[in-house]
Amino acid sequence: xxxxxxxxxKGGTGKTSLTAAFAHLAESKVICDLDVDAPDLHLxxxxxxxxxxxxxxxxxxxxxxxRCSGCGxxxxxxxxxxxxxxxxxxxxxxxxxxxxKVCVAFCPEQAIDFPSRHCGAWYVSDTRFGPMVHAxxxxxxxxxxxxxxxxxKEARRLAEAGGHDLILCDGSPGIGCPVISSxxxxxxxxxxxxxxxxxxxxxxxxxTLCDHFRIKVAVIVNKYDLNADHTARIEVLCREKGYTxxxxxxxxxxxxxxxxxxxxxTEGGDTDFGLHVRHAWTTIQGLLNT
Amino acid sequence: xxxxxxxxKGGTGKTTVAASLAVSWPxxxxxxxxxxxxxNLHLFLKPQIxxxxxxxxxxxxxxxxxxxxxxxxxxxxxxKAIAVMGKAILTFPEMCHGCGGCMAICPxxxxxxxxxxxxxxxxxxxxxxxxxxxxxxxxxxxxxxxxMRHVRARMTAEAELQGAxxxxxxxxxVSCPAMSAVADxxxxxxxxxxxxxxxxxxxxxxxxxxxLGKPMAVVVNRAGLGxxxxxxxxxxxxxxxxxxxxYRRDIAEHYSKGLVLAExxxxxxxxxxxxxxxxxxxxxxxxxx
Numbered sequence: 001x002x003x004x005x006x007x008x009x010k011g012g013t014g015k016t017s018l019t020a021a022f023a024h025l026a027e028s029k030v031i032c033d034l035d036v037d038a039p040d041l042h043l044x045x046x047x048x049x050x051x052x053x054x055x056x057x058x059x060x061x062x063x064x065x066x067r068c069s070g071c072g073x074x075x076x077x078x079x080x081x082x083x084x085x086x087x088x089x090x091x092x093x094x095x096x097x098x099x100x101k102v103c104v105a106f107c108p109e110q111a112i113d114f115p116s117r118h119c120g121a122w123y124v125s126d127t128r129f130g131p132m133v134h135a136x137x138x139x140x141x142x143x144x145x146x147x148x149x150x151x152x153k154e155a156r157r158l159a160e161a162g163g164h165d166l167i168l169c170d171g172s173p174g175i176g177c178p179v180i181s182s183x184x185x186x187x188x189x190x191x192x193x194x195x196x197x198x199x200x201x202x203x204x205x206x207x208t209l210c211d212h213f214r215i216k217v218a219v220i221v222n223k224y225d226l227n228a229d230h231t232a233r234i235e236v237l238c239r240e241k242g243y244t245x246x247x248x249x250x251x252x253x254x255x256x257x258x259x260x261x262x263x264x265x266t267e268g269g270d271t272d273f274g275l276h277v278r279h280a281w282t283t284i285q286g287l288l289n290t
Numbered sequence: 291x292x293x294x295x296x297x298x299k300g301g302t303g304k305t306t307v308a309a310s311l312a313v314s315w316p317x318x319x320x321x322x323x324x325x326x327x328x329x330n331l332h333l334f335l336k337p338q339i340x341x342x343x344x345x346x347x348x349x350x351x352x353x354x355x356x357x358x359x360x361x362x363x364x365x366x367x368x369x370k371a372i373a374v375m376g377k378a379i380l381t382f383p384e385m386c387h388g389c390g391g392c393m394a395i396c397p398x399x400x401x402x403x404x405x406x407x408x409x410x411x412x413x414x415x416x417x418x419x420x421x422x423x424x425x426x427x428x429x430x431x432x433x434x435x436x437x438m439r440h441v442r443a444r445m446t447a448e449a450e451l452q453g454a455x456x457x458x459x460x461x462x463x464v465s466c467p468a469m470s471a472v473a474d475x476x477x478x479x480x481x482x483x484x485x486x487x488x489x490x491x492x493x494x495x496x497x498x499x500x501x502l503g504k505p506m507a508v509v510v511n512r513a514g515l516g517x518x519x520x521x522x523x524x525x526x527x528x529x530x531x532x533x534x535x536x537y538r539r540d541i542a543e544h545y546s547k548g549l550v551l552a553e554x555x556x557x558x559x560x561x562x563x564x565x566x567x568x569x570x571x572x573x574x575x576x577x578x579x
Contacts, residue, residue: 009328011300011462016487037463038298038494040487058368079389080439095469098435100389101368139498143465145432173300173462174327177432197333197548198305205328208429227546251542256516259486 001159002288003152005034005186007171007179009202013192014222017255018277019170020044020264023129025281029166031127032155033134034182036120036147041170044262047125047132055120055135057146058099061092067111074103074112095140117141122151124158129264131158143172145181152185166288175209183209188216188287190246194223195230203234207243217243218287220280223251244287247280249273291573292449292456294475296499298491300462303481303511303535306545308459309334310552311479311569312420314562318454319420322445324471325461326409326425326434334550337414337422345425345440346405347388347433352379356400363392363401388436408437411444421454434467442474464491464498472499476573478506479532485516492520496527505572509565512537532568533561 006019019041023031033041061082063074068089075083075090082096083103092103092112104112119142122135133155135147155167171182183189189210193203203219210217219238224231231248238245254273258265266274295308308331312321323331350363350372361374371386372379383406393401409427416422425441427434449456460471472478478499482492492508499506508524513534524531535541535551535558544554552562 010330012302037465037468038300038491040299040490043486043490077390077394095466095473098387098389099368100387100391101366102389102391102394105366105391105395137465139464139494140469141465142435143463143467174434175429176327176427176434176467179327180430180432194546196546198328198330201330201333202328205429212430223542226542230546251539253515256485260517262486 001156001165001167002187003167003169003185004188004190004284005169005171005182006190006192007182007206008173008192009175009206010193010198011173013194013199014255015192016040016044016170017259017265018192018220019168021266021277022281023168024264024266025278026166026168028164029130029168030155030159030162030164031130031132032151032167032169033132034148034151034169034178035172036135036137036151036178037143037172039134039136042134044259044264045127045129045132046262047123047127047134049123049125051124053122054118055122055147055150056116057119057144058117059101059114060094060097060099060117061101061103062113062115063089063091064111064113065089067109069109071108073106073108077102077106098142120147122147124154131162133158143178145177148178148181152182175206179206179209183213183215186215188218188284190218190220190284192220192222193234195221195227195234200230200233204237207241216287218246218284219243220247220249222249224248225250244283246283247276249276249280291570292458292475293477293479293569294458294460294472295479295481296460296468296472296495297462297481298464298495299482299488302483302488305330305334305459306511306551307479307481307509308457309550310562311457311566313417313550314552314559314566315455315457316566318452319457320445320449320454321416321420321422321457321459322441323424323459324438324441325459326427326437326441327461329424329426331459332422332424333548335416335420335422337416339412339414341413343411345408345411345437347386347408347436348390348403349383349386349388349406350381350392350401351404352381353400353402354379356398358398360397362395362397366391366395384432387433408433411441434461435470438467438470446474464494469498472502475504476576477569478504479509479569480506481509481511482520483512483515484510484518484520488516489519489523493523496529505576507532507569507572509533509535511535533565
């Protein structure tokens with residue numbers, strides 16, 4: 001089983017547009033959108049949901065005002081500034097509560113409930129390119145990587161059941177918890193970057209993270225013709241670090257035009273940009289079997 | 291006055307707008323990068339760094355000679371950061387949120403404090419007048435909220451002391467880090483692009499931030515690209531579109547050189563000076579409301 005995770009460090013470099021194109025080009029795969037915070041892949045793939053599951057993760061503290069004596073123990077002990085004074089009693093700010101249970105355990109009146117936290121929903125869907133697993137976290141919830149792990153597990157189950165030999169994942173920006181979770185068990189990280197100071201800076205950080213977990217890296221430079229110096233820097237970095245340069249894509253409005261049509265950029269006739277993407281995909285496929 | 295620049299979708303131009311506001315700001319200002327996963331604001335403001343502080347989190351260290359393996363700590367810990375197996379106790383510092391529960395609950399006083407490095411906080415000055423504060427997560431560190439908390443505490447304390455306004459470059463998304471980045475603000479600037487991805491994530495951001503009851507203003511970047519749905523949405527929801535940055539190749543090239551957009555030409559300079567005034571009056575309206 002191969003698992004490709006498309007990431008970038010910096011947001012907006014073209015991860016999702018390229019993942020959709022690879023989903024179009026790959027033969028037999030399960031598609032997985034691991035950006036559970038601001039997912040966009042569904043906008044191109046128009047998934048028909050066949051299964052929906054609620055996602056619960058951790059717990060949250062809720063002070064029962066009737067039983068609260070206003071002693072302030074919770075306020076003193078909370079390290080997340082989640083306890084808010086209100087008159088003679090206290091309440092918990094749910095956006096700050098990390099669900100550590102300290103206030104619950106130490107409240108002398110046992111006035112704090114600790115219900116499980118409903119954080120979002122995840123879905124198994126059908127798309128024109130095959131099965132897809134995706135999710136949506138509710139706004140403001142902790143993006144702990146647990147939902148990412150749930151999606152990856154389900155994608156693997158579907159791939160094994162359906163005889164698919166590839167899981168193709170759209171990752172999230174950044175280098176923290178959700179990205180670390182998305183890299184677990186990955187065969188290859190495809191990092192999409194752009195020749196800008198932010199693109200290069202963020203590529204270096206996220207590629208170092210992949211090195212840290214010993215995950216093979218391929219790099220795609222999007223809008224490579226925007227800045228020759230930075231493109232050259234990225235190429236040097238790839239050579240020095242042993243990353244495969246899987247493609248150089250021109251700055252082209254075709255990406256946005258395809259997005260407006262709700263299509264992958266390789267669908268609907270051969271364009272110059274589409275051919276570049278097909279070429280990159282061939283290189284990536286070659287990497288899977290080495 | 292605190293202005294947070296946020297977006298939902300990554301790569302819509304938050305940093306471009308934050309950097310341009312910082313150089314155009316008419317009063318004392320501190321520019322704060324709270325996108326600690328991938329901080330980029332310094333690449334454009336290029337501050338001279340005068341202080342680098344290592345930021346840590348308090349995590350448990352068990353004195354096994356005192357531990358009776360009663361399991362109180364392991365039963366309390368919600369993050370699987372401490373485990374007791376027979377006559378052995380193990381800690382997993384990378385899982386720890388630093389709540390201090392294990393230390394407080396241990397009846398033997400066997401749990402002391404050690405630290406885990408979260409990253410660094412850098413303080414500097416750009417152009418001789420813009421105070422810059424950046425959080426930078428250590429590569430391999432999973433949790434950004436505790437580092438963000440540290441940077442926010444410094445930001446609030448220092449800005450108050452100096453009477454400076456604050457410009458926050460927020461992380462993308464609408465989950466906990468993005469929400470905490472805008473929590474202190476008086477005005478939220480939502481930067482979007484008129485594409486289907488930009489629009490969808492913009493609606494997520496609106497949904498997430500509007501319950502906070504703060505004034506919001508919209509900057510449309512790459513105007514002329516994509517479709518017009520974001521404008522319809524703003525009209526319907528009474529959200530002011532306070533600036534449009536045109537989709538132009540010279541703007542993309544200027545950005546790719548690490549230059550500040552407000553300094554590309556006179557028109558953009560005037561546009562951002564106007565944006566500073568608009569944001570100040572939005573914040574003032576809020577004070578009077």
